[in-house]
């Protein structure tokens with residue numbers, strides 16, 4: 668378990684924000700922070716969960732910096748199964764039941780570039796945040812893969828991977844969309860994920876399939892023509908803190924090889940780990956704190972969750988760097 672000031676390994680101390688707790692939810696709401704030991708205790712069979720525990724249980728944006736985000740999802744499940752609730756729970760559950768997403772519909776808003784094959788062994792799974800809330804970001808990713816000559820297909824309609832339901836403790840809906848997606852994924856040799864939260868669930872909690880799951884970062888390469896300008900990168904807690912820290916360095920190296928000057932921005936969560944739900948005050952504070960860290964000409968990410976935060980709070984906080992998704996920077 669990492670405590671404030673401790674690091675994951677050589678060199679990482681330089682990647683931390685001085686004077687700021689590494690755990691974002693502890694930094695912005697220390698009074699309602701559950702330490703890992705508290706989580707273990709509350710999950711114990713004899714421990715009762717009360718409605719009054721809500722603000723503490725949901726004081727978490729699932730960055731997994733503390734290494735216990737899965738336990739915190741199980742604690743949210745215990746909270747729900749104890750008959751407790753949180754503001755927005757009914758709406759989220761109803762949206763999942765009606766639309767297979769946390770949103771009021773499941774209509775994709777993207778205009779896919781022409782030429783995507785109807786059939787392929789490789790499925791590009793974009794995710795509901797990407798296709799419904801971030802159509803331009805997603806169109807850039809699709810255009811990028813097409814320009815790189817990657818053979819892939821997409822679905823006409825996607826069900827959410829289930830992460831928002833999982834994080835909210837709504838495991839009935841999570842298990843339902845999981846089974847639905849797994850039945851589809853079994854038809855493909857490879858599923859490439861645009862969203863790292865989808866990738867995490869598919870590789871850690873979905874049924875084992877012969878299908879290979881990959882993250883879109885594997886398909887990125889420096890552009891033929893050199894670029895210039897300086898860029899701050901929001902790396903992905905969903906990968907960095909869940910077994911794939913190498914992707915952060917690879918992304919920096921890729922941008923440098925493309926010609927960009929990569930700003931030295933220590934890693935910290937952006938607040939977008941589980942979607943915009945219930946303890947939005949915590950998300951607001953983390954996101955607003957994070958926006959001040961970005962410097963240079965551009966700020967970028969390849970994660971739709973981070974991109975949504977950077978888009979909304981970058982405008983609200985008048986962030987100086989211009990937001991460009993990584994596909995746009997590399998195309």
Ligand code: SF4
Pocket residue numbers: 689690691692693726727728729730731732733734735736739
């Ligand atoms: S997962 Fe991240 S946001 Fe959640 S409690 Fe742990 S450190 Fe805080």
